[in-house]
Amino acid sequence: MAAAEGAAPTRIMVAVNESTIKGYPHASISSTGAFHWTLNKIVRTNTSAFKLLFLHVQVPDEDGFDDMDSIFASPEDFRTMKRRDKIRGLHLLEYFVNHCHEIGVACEAWIKIGDAKEVICHEANRIQPDFLVLGSRGLGPFQRVFVGTVSEFCVKHADCPVIAIKRNASQTPQDPVDD
Amino acid sequence: MAAAEGAAPTRIMVAVNESTIKGYPHASISSTGAFHWTLNKIVRTNTSAFKLLFLHVQVPDEDGFDDMDSIFASPEDFRTMKRRDKIRGLHLLEYFVNHCHEIGVACEAWIKIGDAKEVICHEANRIQPDFLVLGSRGLGPFQRVFVGTVSEFCVKHADCPVIAIKRNASQTPQDPVDD
Numbered sequence: 326m327a328a329a330e331g332a333a334p335t336r337i338m339v340a341v342n343e344s345t346i347k348g349y350p351h352a353s354i355s356s357t358g359a360f361h362w363t364l365n366k367i368v369r370t371n372t373s374a375f376k377l378l379f380l381h382v383q384v385p386d387e388d389g390f391d392d393m394d395s396i397f398a399s400p401e402d403f404r405t406m407k408r409r410d411k412i413r414g415l416h417l418l419e420y421f422v423n424h425c426h427e428i429g430v431a432c433e434a435w436i437k438i439g440d441a442k443e444v445i446c447h448e449a450n451r452i453q454p455d456f457l458v459l460g461s462r463g464l465g466p467f468q469r470v471f472v473g474t475v476s477e478f479c480v481k482h483a484d485c486p487v488i489a490i491k492r493n494a495s496q497t498p499q500d501p502v503d504d
Numbered sequence: 505m506a507a508a509e510g511a512a513p514t515r516i517m518v519a520v521n522e523s524t525i526k527g528y529p530h531a532s533i534s535s536t537g538a539f540h541w542t543l544n545k546i547v548r549t550n551t552s553a554f555k556l557l558f559l560h561v562q563v564p565d566e567d568g569f570d571d572m573d574s575i576f577a578s579p580e581d582f583r584t585m586k587r588r589d590k591i592r593g594l595h596l597l598e599y600f601v602n603h604c605h606e607i608g609v610a611c612e613a614w615i616k617i618g619d620a621k622e623v624i625c626h627e628a629n630r631i632q633p634d635f636l637v638l639g640s641r642g643l644g645p646f647q648r649v650f651v652g653t654v655s656e657f658c659v660k661h662a663d664c665p666v667i668a669i670k671r672n673a674s675q676t677p678q679d680p681v682d683d
Contacts, residue, residue, distance in 0.1 A: 335545045362665075366514045366634045371550040455545045456667065480659060480668070486541075488635065488667040489659070 334431065337363060338378040338454035338485075340445045340475070343417055345503050350413040352420055353504040355460030359490040360421060363458050364428070372429045379421045379434035380448050382441040383414050411436070442478040449483040456486040462504050463491035513610065516542060517557040517633035517664075519624045519654070522596055524682050529592040531599055532683040534639030538669040539600060542637050543607070551608045558600045558613035559627050561620040562593050590615070621657040628662040635665040641683050642670035 341356040352360075368375045397403060418434040425432040437444045449457050459476045476489035492504070520535040531539070547554045576582060597613040604611040616623045628636050638655045655668035671683070 332548070335548065367546055369511070369514065369550060369553045371548060371553070374548045374550070486667050486669050488665050490665050 332374075334374055334376040336376050336378060336452075336454040337367070338380060338449055338452060338457045339363060339421070340380050340382065340441070340457065340459050341417065341421060342381060342441065342460075342504075343413065346498060350416040352417055353460065354496050354498070355462055355490070355492045355504050357460075358492055358496065359458050359460035360424075362490045364430070368430060373431075375430060377421075377425055377430055377432040378452060378454055379418055379432060380445060381414050381417055381434070381436050382444045383410060383436060383438045384441060385438060442475040442482075445475065446479055446482040449479070449485055454485055456488060457483055459487065459489045460504075461489040461491050462497075462501060463494075464501060511553075513553055513555040515555050515557060515631075515633040516546070516635060516637055517559060517628055517631060518542060518600070518637045519559050519561065519620070520596065520600060520639075521560060521620065521683075522592065525677055529595040531596055532639065533675050533677070534641055534669070534671045534683050536639075537671055537675065538637050538639035539603075541669045543609070547609060552610075554609060556600075556604055556609055556611040557631060557633055558597055558611060559624060560593050560596055560613070560615050561623045562589060562615060562617045563620060564617060621654040621661075624654065625658055625661040628658070628664055633664055635667060636662055638666060638668045639683075640668040640670050641676075641680060642673075643680060 339356075339360055341360065342353050344351045344353045346354075363377070397406075414436045418436065422432055422434050437448060445457070445459075457479060459479060461474065461476045464474065476487065480487045480489070498504070518535075518539055520539065521532050523530045523532045542556070547556075576585075593615045597615065601611055601613050616627060624636070624638075636658060638658060640653065640655045643653065655666065659666045659668070677683070
């Protein structure tokens with residue numbers, strides 16, 4: 326039997342991240358693709374029947390590469406850096422939340438810090454969505470050896486069903502590891 | 505933008521198989537679970553926006569074990585056996601098609617013969633559904649070594665997104681390899 330009108334909404338968790346290409350906190354090509362795929366293929370016009378849960382995992386900058394040109398002279402400089410990271414994350418989530426608001430789809434969004442694949446599984450197991458949508462670069466086996474894939478890990482370790490949406494071939498950047 | 509009313513329906517391919525437990529062509533626990541999950545969590549009340557495509561792959565009985573007690577005395581006996589297999593497959597599909605018909609969801613169903621995981625990927629790549637739903641027994645890593653999993657193979661080899669729906673723990677039969 327199809328779910329009755331008024332049943333609890335289907336809760337879809339969507340993990341999103343920043344683009345590696347642009348300097349500003351744009352959503353990655355694969356995150357944006359997975360989001361629009363979810364709206365176009367699943368939610369469609371049934372906007373009240375779904376709730377989207379956006380998780381953005383910020384990866385701590387272990388090697389400090391992003392801050393190679395920064396000068397840290399006081400504790401305040403570090404706080405500034407952390408605040409800047411937080412603002413970038415909020416800008417990212419704002420894109421998804423604004424879009425949902427415009428089309429009338431309920432949503433929530435939050436930020437966690439850590440290793441993306443582990444945090445995504447941990448949060449999925451904590452939040453228990455009906456399923457998890459992940460954007461994927463759709464890398465071949467050779468490239469995967471070097472960059473790993475979050476989706477393969479989550480399919481194995483998340484309690485809920487996982488669907489990985491591969492980036493359109495036409496949207497692959499010059500370096501396919503970029504996103 | 506959410507898909508407009510009247511846009512082409514989302515085409516969901518669902519691979520279904522017979523139960524290994526019951527003698528009669530009942531759908532397997534995991535197939536039935538994946539089907540109802542799709543209706544309850546994705547289709548919901550938006551029945552006109554989706555089309556379900558049911559594929560049943562019949563595995564040729566290589567070792568003839570199922571026919572150990574049969575006596576083949578004429579070519580007609582073999583034809584009878586093939587006809588019986590076909591009837592079993594049709595009964596299986598009838599369950600899914602009837603249910604869709606009752607709730608007003610468009611569907612198609614067909615049977616292919618061969619290795620399940622390879623035929624499912626081949627058909628998915630031929631039919632190009634928006635995504636593929638597979639029931640999964642949710643076996644642990646130890647059991648998987650012996651029985652393999654269709655869903656792991658399809659995630660890697662199907663062109664479309666794949667979502668595996670694990671069987672409810674409460675529905676696991678005495679031997680978890682059964683379904």
